[in-house]
Amino acid sequence: MAQQEDVFKKLVSHSKEYGFVFQSSEIYDGLSAVYDYGQNGVELKNNIKKYWWDSMVLLHENVVGIDSAIFMHPTIWKASGHVDAFNDPLIDNKDSKKRYRADVLIEDQLAKYDDKINKEVEKAAKKFGDDFNEDEFRSTNKRVLDNQAKRVALHERFAQALNDSNLDELRQIIVDEEIVCPISGTKNWTEVRQFNLMFSTDMGSTAEGAMKVFLRPETAQGIFVNYLNVQKTGRMKIPFGIAQIGKAFRNEIVARQFIFRMREFEQMEMQFFVRPGEELKWFDLWKQTRLKWHKALGLGDQKYRFHDHDKLAHYANAATDIEFQMPFGFKEVEGIHSRTDFDLSSHEEYSGKKLQYFDPELNKSYVPYVIETSIGVDRMFLSVMAAAYTEEKLENGETRVVLKLPAPLAPVKVAVMPLTKKDGMPEKAREIIDDLKFDVKCQYDEKDSIGKRYRRQDAIGTPFCVTVDHQTLQDNTVTIRHRDTMQQERVAIDQLRSIIVDYVSLRNLLKKIKED
Ligand code: GAP
Numbered sequence: 001m002a003q004q005e006d007v008f009k010k011l012v013s014h015s016k017e018y019g020f021v022f023q024s025s026e027i028y029d030g031l032s033a034v035y036d037y038g039q040n041g042v043e044l045k046n047n048i049k050k051y052w053w054d055s056m057v058l059l060h061e062n063v064v065g066i067d068s069a070i071f072m073h074p075t076i077w078k079a080s081g082h083v084d085a086f087n088d089p090l091i092d093n094k095d096s097k098k099r100y101r102a103d104v105l106i107e108d109q110l111a112k113y114d115d116k117i118n119k120e121v122e123k124a125a126k127k128f129g130d131d132f133n134e135d136e137f138r139s140t141n142k143r144v145l146d147n148q149a150k151r152v153a154l155h156e157r158f159a160q161a162l163n164d165s166n167l168d169e170l171r172q173i174i175v176d177e178e179i180v181c182p183i184s185g186t187k188n189w190t191e192v193r194q195f196n197l198m199f200s201t202d203m204g205s206t207a208e209g210a211m212k213v214f215l216r217p218e219t220a221q222g223i224f225v226n227y228l229n230v231q232k233t234g235r236m237k238i239p240f241g242i243a244q245i246g247k248a249f250r251n252e253i254v255a256r257q258f259i260f261r262m263r264e265f266e267q268m269e270m271q272f273f274v275r276p277g278e279e280l281k282w283f284d285l286w287k288q289t290r291l292k293w294h295k296a297l298g299l300g301d302q303k304y305r306f307h308d309h310d311k312l313a314h315y316a317n318a319a320t321d322i323e324f325q326m327p328f329g330f331k332e333v334e335g336i337h338s339r340t341d342f343d344l345s346s347h348e349e350y351s352g353k354k355l356q357y358f359d360p361e362l363n364k365s366y367v368p369y370v371i372e373t374s375i376g377v378d379r380m381f382l383s384v385m386a387a388a389y390t391e392e393k394l395e396n397g398e399t400r401v402v403l404k405l406p407a408p409l410a411p412v413k414v415a416v417m418p419l420t421k422k423d424g425m426p427e428k429a430r431e432i433i434d435d436l437k438f439d440v441k442c443q444y445d446e447k448d449s450i451g452k453r454y455r456r457q458d459a460i461g462t463p464f465c466v467t468v469d470h471q472t473l474q475d476n477t478v479t480i481r482h483r484d485t486m487q488q489e490r491v492a493i494d495q496l497r498s499i500i501v502d503y504v505s506l507r508n509l510l511k512k513i514k515e516d
Pocket of ligand 1: 263333377
């Protein structure tokens with residue numbers, strides 16, 4: 001665990017050192033839970049967004065995109081339930097004056113039981129070696145069974161309290177489990193209170209005429225209120241989907257773990273409109289499609305798992321998360337929800353406008369049901385960086401830090417380097433870039449030894465380094481070095497484009513999603 005925390009710290013400082021992520025407003029000591037993306041971060045982020053966007057609108061004839069405004073009529077948030085129900089249960093420790101989410105404290109406690117169980121299993125596995133039967137051990141060992149029973153009981157009690165929105169019971173669980181404040185170490189807790197997560201501001205030039213508007217906490221509502229515009233102008237037939245990428249804002253109380261929980265973040269959401277009664281079939285289908293999208297990146301199939309929700313949001317009749325194994329444990333990266341007709345029916349009611357679809361095959365009108373896939377760009381970014389960050393011991397005893405990013409996502413696809421700054425090598429390197437730059441992001445580098453230049457490119461995940469040397473000037477060949485294997489080969493300059501462009505194309509990832 002300590003080792004994993006160490007990896008996470010290194011990842012955070014690597015992200016800063018190599019121009020991926022900066023703390024927002026850093027020269028003013030920063031703004032909590034708000035981050036800026038640097039020159040490499042923005043490229044990686046854009047590539048993630050393109051991968052998602054293309055997987056939606058290119059691979060599905062019946063999915064189209066929109067880009068709706070961040071500001072929307074305030075009644076939308078009343079209709080969606082966010083004004084009344086988009087709350088977190090908060091609790092303060094009276095000694096440290098620190099504020100926590102009550103549900104997160106209890107989730108951490110559940111994770112502690114898991115840790116205890118896993119430690120017992122690990123200890124026994126070491127002791128018994130090849131003869132170890134894990135299933136048998138888990139079902140017979142007293143300490144494992146005791147902790148398992150405590151975990152199950154806590155989990156049931158917690159789920160019930162959440163479902164009943166019972167704040168007193170949440171507090172009582174914290175007291176009964178003897179959960180202490182990590183800062184003060186005491187159990188001196190306040191009551192649990194609800195806190196709305198939406199930011200608001202005033203729209204309009206005069207105080208009297210100003211209207212309180214919200215910064216959207218999800219992009220989804222922009223899709224719901226435009227669904228008939230898109231359906232009619234695009235002559236869409238159910239089932240069909242609308243995709244959108246955009247900023248969302250939440251006044252998160254427990255903002256921690258770098259870009260995992262931010263106050264300003266970006267979502268990639270798709271609402272899929274279906275016939276009532278068919279939603280669970282589509283829910284299962286989108287679950288599988290989205291998992292394939294993640295796995296196609298090759299970050300490791302074992303790093304993903306589904307987590308079905310204990311407490312369904314006010315709009316859902318089924319919900320699951322795709323969790324990814326971050327350095328701080330399995331965490332939600334994407335939510336897939338069967339949102340029923342809650343949002344559209346509610347917008348009908350609040351706006352007084354009909355939002356029904358006429359189904360020509362059934363010859364009747366209805367409010368469609370909706371399956372939603374919702375993934376945070378920033379969390380996806382963090383999961384890709386976490387999986388890619390590698391420290392390798394080399395034969396000469398040195399350590400190389402390499403970001404093994406999926407090539408189509410890498411910020412820079414190729415670095416072109418003259419071996420020396422003379423004899424026409426820089427000019428030749430520039431010529432190569434002038435040809436490749438129409439297809440891929442290139443970087444020119446002539447400073448320092450070639451070894452140092454390779455390391456710099458490894459650290460930002462560049463899949464290829466091309467070196468122009470003396471032989472190049474004679475026969476128009478260069479060396480091309482592969483990031484992961486560090487192998488070099490000599491190729492003709494006129495082959496470079498097809499080698500590089502084919503390898504880094506998003507097409508490779510998109511095709512994998514379609515493979516069975
Ligand atoms: N429209 C449904 C919705 O917004 P959600 O589970 O609250 O559902 C969806 O959010 C995704 O948005 C999450 O899985 C996560 O990746 C991302 N997300 C939510 N809150 C976030 C935050 N504070 N910082 C970064 N990403 C966040």
